Amino acid sequence: MNGVDFGKKKLGFGCMRLPMIGDVNGEVDKEQFCKMIDRFMEQGFCYFDTAQCYIDGKSETAIKECLAGRYPRESYMLTDKLTDIYFQKEEDIRPFFESQLEATGAEYFDYYLMHALNSGNYQKYVECNAFQVAKELKKEGKIRHIGMSFHDTAEVLEKILSEQPDVEVVQIQFNYADYEDKGIQSRAVYEVCCKFNKPIIVMEPVKGGSLVNLPDRAGAILDKLQGGSYASYAIRFAASFEGIEMVLSGMSTLEQMEDNLSYMKDFKPLEKEEFEAVWQVSDILSGKEIIACTACRYCVAGCPKKIQIPELFACMNEKRQNGNERTQEKYESLTKEGFGKASDCVGCKQCERICPQHLPITEYLKEVAGSFEG
Secondary structure (H helix, E strand, C coil), X not given: CCCCCCCCCCEEEECCCCCEEXXXXXXXXXXXXXXXXXXXXXXXXXXXXXXXXXXXXXXXXXXXXHHHCCCCHHHCEEEEEECXXXXXXXXXXXXXXXXXXXXXXXXXXXXXXXEEECCCCHHHHHHCCHHHHHHHHHHCCCEEEEEEEECCCHHHHHHHHHHCCCCCEEEEXXXXXXXXXXXXXXXXXXHHHHHCCCCEEEECCCHHXXXXXXXXXXXXXXXXXXXXXXXXXXXXXXXXCCCEEEEEECCCCHHHHHHHHHHHCCCCCCCHHHHXXXXXXXXXXXXXCCCCCCCCCCXXXXXXXXXXXXXXXXXXXXXXXXXXXXXXXXXXXXXXXXXXXHHHCCCCCHHHHHCXXXXXXXXXXXXXXXXXXX
């Protein structure tokens, strides 16, 4: 499609949730990461996705040490991204790009994406000539393909693709829980990509892990199939649609990788019975009062109170779904050692401005505070 070749395998290694030493604020476990890369590559997979904002820059540097420093450049495909917080004018873009090449140790990027485009930041990319700079870098051989990742409505995507014909690939959030969601609009956004004949890369196929950690009632539906893991149904769902060329999985353990490889090495689309089951699960999830956080952690870096927002939301979801009594203990452990409580939120809303899911984070934090601090 459009001369873009992703190779034969549809599973990509998303490097936003790498194995860590300690908690999410620690260092990347590079020994484990190397083992995972070796296993991934030996099974015939070769697509990796990173960004400077992933793990506070530690994702890119881990790529340099564990992938680029150990494998020939032509043996793997690497995607990186231009995020709007790292440039204010056109002159900022090229130096930032060069710093990413240096950080990753890559000679070039196979795909370079305008990151997390939406109606709020798209104009900044236009005014700073980001697409034109990317075209120049492509002519110089430093980028093989220009793309975009996207978090907004189908209408906004149609506008961008109409105005930016040089975009070759689109990365979208696509999973069975968000398929008909009015905010995410997975189906409608997917259909716009197909209309413009753009190859699709899928992010968040398991919705930040929420389609793995299912409520008991939902999990029982998939258990009846006596097939694969909960993750397998979510990832295979995304990969079953025409035009979807790559499905990213944010693997953080070797066990998760082995599971993914088991069903994606020789990928088979979902069968009718399996589709019917995931739609039933989706119906159950839509009736649950869960916070639709995917734990991307974009919100955490600039929080003035150092609130571990995704982890606190996960506690809240676990308590709502399963009534786990241990969530109180978990909440207290997450709000110690200099990290803020939900009630410490000052309402600056920087988190809401950067949230790809457009969540009312400050309101949710009030709910979390009422549940765990009341």
